[in-house]
Amino acid sequence: MDTRISFLLHDDPTAREARELLSRCVHCGFCTATCPTYQLLGDELDGPRGRLYLIRQLLETGKTSTGTRQHLDRCLLCRSCETTCPSGVNYHRLLHIGRHLSGALQSPPLSQRLRNALLRGLLPYPKRLGAALGVARLVRPLLPAGIRGKIPSRRADARLKSYSSHPRKILLFQGCVQSAVARDINDATRRVLDRLDIECLTVARERCCGAVHHHLDAEKQARKFARHNIDQWLPLLQEGAEALLVTATACALEIQEYPQLFDKDPAYQQKATELLQHCQEIGSFLFQQDTGKLKLATPHPLALHMPCTQQHGLRSADKVIELLSRLGFDLRLPDDNHLCCGSAGTYSLQQPRLAGKLRQNKLQALEQTGAEIIASANIGCLLHLGEKSRLPVKHWIQWLDEFS
Numbered sequence: 386m387d388t389r390i391s392f393l394l395h396d397d398p399t400a401r402e403a404r405e406l407l408s409r410c411v412h413c414g415f416c417t418a419t420c421p422t423y424q425l426l427g428d429e430l431d432g433p434r435g436r437l438y439l440i441r442q443l444l445e446t447g448k449t450s451t452g453t454r455q456h457l458d459r460c461l462l463c464r465s466c467e468t469t470c471p472s473g474v475n476y477h478r479l480l481h482i483g484r485h486l487s488g489a490l491q492s493p494p495l496s497q498r499l500r501n502a503l504l505r506g507l508l509p510y511p512k513r514l515g516a517a518l519g520v521a522r523l524v525r526p527l528l529p530a531g532i533r534g535k536i537p538s539r540r541a542d543a544r545l546k547s548y549s550s551h552p553r554k555i556l557l558f559q560g561c562v563q564s565a566v567a568r569d570i571n572d573a574t575r576r577v578l579d580r581l582d583i584e585c586l587t588v589a590r591e592r593c594c595g596a597v598h599h600h601l602d603a604e605k606q607a608r609k610f611a612r613h614n615i616d617q618w619l620p621l622l623q624e625g626a627e628a629l630l631v632t633a634t635a636c637a638l639e640i641q642e643y644p645q646l647f648d649k650d651p652a653y654q655q656k657a658t659e660l661l662q663h664c665q666e667i668g669s670f671l672f673q674q675d676t677g678k679l680k681l682a683t684p685h686p687l688a689l690h691m692p693c694t695q696q697h698g699l700r701s702a703d704k705v706i707e708l709l710s711r712l713g714f715d716l717r718l719p720d721d722n723h724l725c726c727g728s729a730g731t732y733s734l735q736q737p738r739l740a741g742k743l744r745q746n747k748l749q750a751l752e753q754t755g756a757e758i759i760a761s762a763n764i765g766c767l768l769h770l771g772e773k774s775r776l777p778v779k780h781w782i783q784w785l786d787e788f789s
């Protein structure tokens with residue numbers, strides 16, 4: 386896709402970066418067929434190729450419009466199009482640039498700016514989020530139905546236990562939203578690894594991985610979180626902790642892409658690259674271990690929702706499928722396995738109508754597998770699906786902890 390940048394954007398380095406990235410696109414349109422928003426809305430401009438045309442138009446005219454912003458905002462950033470694209474177009478980076486330039490050229494509506502500021506100020510901070518949820522639970526009956534459903538119930542930490550010390554030690558990333566609303570995922574991970582004689586250490590001063598800010602076009606703040614976390618984790622890994630383990634696939638993907646956040650800071654880019662050698666998502670980590678002790682006594686049917694961040698971002702879906710089958714689950718994948726459930730970071734809060742429709746389709750496909758329980762590996766998907774599912778939805782590490 387050839388692009389001539391408008392003189393209005395000539396000095397903007399991200400515009401030049403976008404032009405380079407766009408040049409790989411050969412307009413074939415293969416990506417359109419696997420795009421969830423195109424499938425729902427049937428409009429080329431709500432598919433990847435159409436959005437790339439809009440970004441090119443923005444670069445060439447130095448102008449945006451309400452329509453352009455809406456089409457770009459409806460993208461889930463699920464990266465299904467990247468898996469399909471034969472030319473290796475870095476679509477997600479282009480969309481980030483497109484949204485950023487569009488927002489800089491024409492300010493989004495006040496309501497949208499306030500909502501995004503609220504999300505940025507709340508979600509990455511477990512204490513604030515926990516306090517806000519506590520208040521929301523008290524006034525739940527007074528809230529509109531759409532918000533009421535999004536408040537997770539308080540869960541008892543019933544199965545906590547003390548853990549043994551082991552020579553093998555890993556750092557367990559707690560996650561911001563996860564540690565506020567689903568702490569049992571981290572506890573289940575500790576219990577499972579304890580049985581493999583691996584001790585989980587936690588880093589009290591770690592912060593959000595930065596994914597929330599990244600989603601909300603606040604790259605500077607995402608970089609700040611990343612820099613802080615690198616300074617916390619790297620010395621412990623250099624001292625001998627075996628790995629940095631992440632149980633939420635969206636966080637694992639954000640950390641995997643830390644080096645790209647520091648393309649203008651070589652010192653931190655080097656540190657981020659060193660961190661990557663130690664960072665693993667829980668599925669890929671267990672895949673490499675001797676998991677004989679964890680094998681289920683009898684096969685258990687399990688419907689698996691594969692997060693987009695796992696299959697289209699980390700590209701580690703095969704390992705998780707092989708691991709869970711090896712552990713003795715009778716694994717059932719839905720027919721629409723490659724499609725997003727609608728959670729997509731903060732998307733379900735920003736585009737509730739589309740997110741709700743995608744969830745409805747996904748739950749139907751998961752139920753059609755005939756399994757009585759659902760698993761996933763990302764806190765956003767778990768909360769989003771769990772809000773409306775008839776069947777229980779948990780992280781697969783929790784099901785493994787329960788059944789093995």
Ligand code: SF4
Pocket residue numbers: 419420421422423431432433436459460461462463464465466467476
């Ligand atoms: S990231 Fe997902 S929603 Fe966005 S264009 Fe690509 S396939 Fe469609």
Ligand code: SF4
Pocket residue numbers: 409410411412413414415416417433434469470471472473474
């Ligand atoms: S599949 Fe790739 S090359 Fe083809 S239109 Fe989509 S982004 Fe462009």
